[in-house]
Amino acid sequence: MDNGKDLFHYDSLAFFGKVNASISHELKNVMAIISETAGLLGDLSDLASTGTPIKPDMLKSCTGSIMEEIQRGFLTIRQMNRFAHSVDTPIESVNLMDLLDLAINLTGYLSFSGKTYLTPCEDGVPTASTCPFLLQAIIYQALVYEFKTTGPGAAITISLRARGDAAWRIIFSGFNANAFQKFPDPTTSAMAAAIGVVFRFDSTIDRLELEVPLTIKSTTNQSVAPGI
Amino acid sequence: MEAENTINILLVDDEVKFLAAVSDRLTIKGFNVTTAANGDAAIEAAGKGGFDVAVVDLQMPGTDGAQVLKILKQKHEFIEIIMLTGHATVDSAVECTKLGAFKYLEKPYDFDKLIEVLKDAYHLRMQKKFENNAKRMDAIQKLSMGQSPLGILKALAKLDDGKK
Numbered sequence: 592m593d594n595g596k597d598l599f600h601y602d603s604l605a606f607f608g609k610v611n612a613s614i615s616h617e618l619k620n621v622m623a624i625i626s627e628t629a630g631l632l633g634d635l636s637d638l639a640s641t642g643t644p645i646k647p648d649m650l651k652s653c654t655g656s657i658m659e660e661i662q663r664g665f666l667t668i669r670q671m672n673r674f675a676h677s678v679d680t681p682i683e684s685v686n687l688m689d690l691l692d693l694a695i696n697l698t699g700y701l702s703f704s705g706k707t708y709l710t711p712c713e714d715g716v717p718t719a720s721t722c723p724f725l726l727q728a729i730i731y732q733a734l735v736y737e738f739k740t741t742g743p744g745a746a747i748t749i750s751l752r753a754r755g756d757a758a759w760r761i762i763f764s765g766f767n768a769n770a771f772q773k774f775p776d777p778t779t780s781a782m783a784a785a786i787g788v789v790f791r792f793d794s795t796i797d798r799l800e801l802e803v804p805l806t807i808k809s810t811t812n813q814s815v816a817p818g819i
Numbered sequence: 820m821e822a823e824n825t826i827n828i829l830l831v832d833d834e835v836k837f838l839a840a841v842s843d844r845l846t847i848k849g850f851n852v853t854t855a856a857n858g859d860a861a862i863e864a865a866g867k868g869g870f871d872v873a874v875v876d877l878q879m880p881g882t883d884g885a886q887v888l889k890i891l892k893q894k895h896e897f898i899e900i901i902m903l904t905g906h907a908t909v910d911s912a913v914e915c916t917k918l919g920a921f922k923y924l925e926k927p928y929d930f931d932k933l934i935e936v937l938k939d940a941y942h943l944r945m946q947k948k949f950e951n952n953a954k955r956m957d958a959i960q961k962l963s964m965g966q967s968p969l970g971i972l973k974a975l976a977k978l979d980d981g982k983k
Contacts, residue, residue, distance in 0.1 A: 612906065615905075615906075616878070617905075620837070622926070623927040624834060624836045624837045627840035627927075627930070628836070631840050635847075638847065656836050659836075660836065702879060703880055704880075742881070743880040
C-alpha cells in the first residue's frame with residue numbers, strides 16, 4: 592500500500608469524523624435545552640398542582656423555546672445530511688455557492704467559530720466539476736485556521752468570481768495574515784493538489800484566494816479518492 | 820420550594836436558553852443561582868465571592884471551561900466545580916480532573932443526577948472548610964502555650980485567612 596495515499600485517506604476520514612463530532616455536539620446542546628425546558632415545564636406543573644400561581648408567560652416562553660430548539664435541531668440534521676451525501680460521488684458537478692453555504696454552516700458548529708458572510712455570486716451560476724468532499728474540507732480548514740488565529744471576533748466575507756473560462760475564484764476577505772502562515776497545512780495542501788486548487792494570499796488587503804478549476808481533469812492526473 | 824437548600828451556585832454556559840432553564844429549575848428547588856454566559860463573566864462574578872459550587876460548560880468561545888476551572892480553583896480555595904460538556908472525551912475528562920473538577924457530566928444529563936452531584940460537591944466543600952478550620956484552631960491552641968503576648972499576636976496574624 593502506498594503510504595502517502597494511505598495517510599491521505601486517513602486524513603479525509605479524520606475530517607469526516609471531526610465534522611460529525613461537532614454536529615453531534617450541536618445536537619446534544621439542542622437536546623439538553625429541550626430536556627431542561629421540558630423539565631422546567633414539569634416543575635411548573637408540580638408547583639401549580641400545589642396551588643402556587645404560575646404566570647402564563649412563563650409557560651409560553653418554555654413552549655416557544657422548545658419549538659425553536661426543535662427547528663434548530665432539524666436545521667442541524669439537514670446540514671448533517673448534506674455533508675453525509677458529499678461523499679456519494681467522488682467527482683461531480685457542484686454548485687459552489689451551495690458548497691460554500693454548507694462549509695460555512697458546518698464551521699458554525701465549532702465552539703470557537705467567528706462570523707462568516709457569503710455574498711451572492713454576480714458571475715452566473717458557479718458550477719465546477721470537482722470533488723465536493725475535498726473542496727469542503729479545504730474551505731472548512733481555511734475557516735478553522737482563521738477562527739483559531741483571530742478568536743471569536745473573527746469576521747470573514749466570502750465571495751465568488753469567475754476567472755475566465757478555466758476556474759472560479761473563492762475569495763476570503765478579512766483573512767488574518769497570521770492564519771495564512773499556518774494555512775494550508777500539509778494535509779490541506781495535499782487535498783488541494785489532488786483537485787487542482789491553488790492558494791493565493793494578498794497580505795496588503797488580508798485576502799485569501801482559492802482558485803478552483805472548472806474541471807479536475809484539465810489540471811491534474813492524480814486520482815481523487817477520499818477513501819471513505 | 821425547598822427552603823432548606825441555600826447552596827450558592829454559579830452556572831456558566833454560552834447556551835443562553837440552557838442557562839435560563841437550568842437556572843429556573845434550580846431556583847425552584849431552592850438553590851441560589853447566579854448565571855454567566857461566558858468565561859470572563861464567570862470569573863468576574865466569582866471574584867465577588869460567595870459561591871459554594873460552580874457548574875461550568877467546557878466548550879465556550881473565548882475563555883473556555885477548562886480555563887475557567889483553572890482560574891476559579893486558583894483564586895477560590897474551597898469552591899467545587901462541576902464540568903458540563905456535550906462532547907465528552909476521555910482526554911477532556913482527565914484534564915478536568917487534573918485541574919481539580921469535582922465531577923464531569925455529559926449533556927444531556929438527568930436533572931436529578933445534577934442535584935445529587937451538586938449536594939455531594941457542597942458536602943465536600945463544607946468538609947474541606949471544617950478540616951481547614953480545625954487545623955487553624957489546633958494551631959491557635961498551640962500558639963497560646965509558651966509565647967509572649969506579642970509573639971502570639973504575630974503568629975495569629977499569620978494564621979488569619981484575610982477574610983473580613
